[in-house]
Amino acid sequence: MPDNTIVIIEIFSAPGCNKCGKAFQLVQTVLKELGDESINLRRINVVDELDYAVALGIRATPSIVINGVLVFTTTPDTEALCKAILTQQNR
Amino acid sequence: MNDYHIGDIGKQLGLTADTLRYYEKIGLLKNISRTASGIRVYSDKDISCLKFIQRAQKMNFTLAEIKGLLQMREDPQHARTEVRELSHRKLVEIETHLQDLTTLRNELTLLVNLCTGSGEGCPIIEGIEKSQDT
Known part of the structure; x- marks a missing residue:
């Protein structure tokens, strides 16, 4: 497994979306546990980047995109999130 | 009949x-x-x-x-050939229109879902205002 494979995680949230904050916190916690600096996290307000969100297939928030692929359409559990990140790293 | x-x-x-x-x-x-x-x-x-x-x-x-x-x-x-060509042109127009409609539908679906789940007003309005600015 190449150690320097960059993983970009994008969390799509919206104003007033309570679940979005929780999803963001979950991802932050998981990234801290993984301790991998090659993983970049970005939080995106869908209203600011509507075209991009729609092109990715996002229909609700929170949604989590990993390396340009819509992976979660709701807040995942820790295990599923870790697995998805590691899968992308191994590609 | x-x-x-x-x-x-x-x-x-x-x-x-x-x-x-x-x-x-x-x-x-x-x-x-x-x-x-x-x-x-x-x-x-x-x-x-x-x-x-x-x-x-x-x-x-x-x-x-x-x-x-x-x-x-x-x-x-x-x-006739010109009728066939016209039909083909119109088919291309419809395909383009369909793609535009699909994108619009997806965008509205997202915005409506945001409205449903939002406790702070309706992001649809904000989204429309932003698209008008660009």
Whole structure:
């Protein structure tokens, strides 16, 4: 497994979306546990980047995109999130 | 096989008697049957043709274009080259329109879902304002 494979995680949230904050916190916690600096996290307000969100297939928030692929359409559990990140790293 | 009078078509498709007579005059509708007393009688096939005309008009096709497309619809195997080309051009237009509609639908779906789940007003308004700014 190449150690320097960059993983970009994008969390799509919206104003007033309570679940979005929780999803963001979950991802932050998981990234801290993984301790991998090659993983970049970005939080995106869908209203600011509507075209991009729609092109990715996002229909609700929170949604989590990993390396340009819509992976979660709701807040995942820790295990599923870790697995998805590691899968992308191994590609 | 059903028969329809002008009034029936008005109720079913919202077309006026004048419109139906005009379509016949310019050749969009052909071979409309008449009763012994001269009253026009429309068939299921005519209704189908009229529905096609209405759909094409919603796509902003001109009546001249629709007339060409109806020839293609009537006898696709023997349609003239220009009619075939017109049909192909219109098909491309429809495909593009469909893609635009799909994108719009997806965008609105997202915005409506945001509204449903939002406790701080409706992001649809914000989204529309932003798209108008760009």
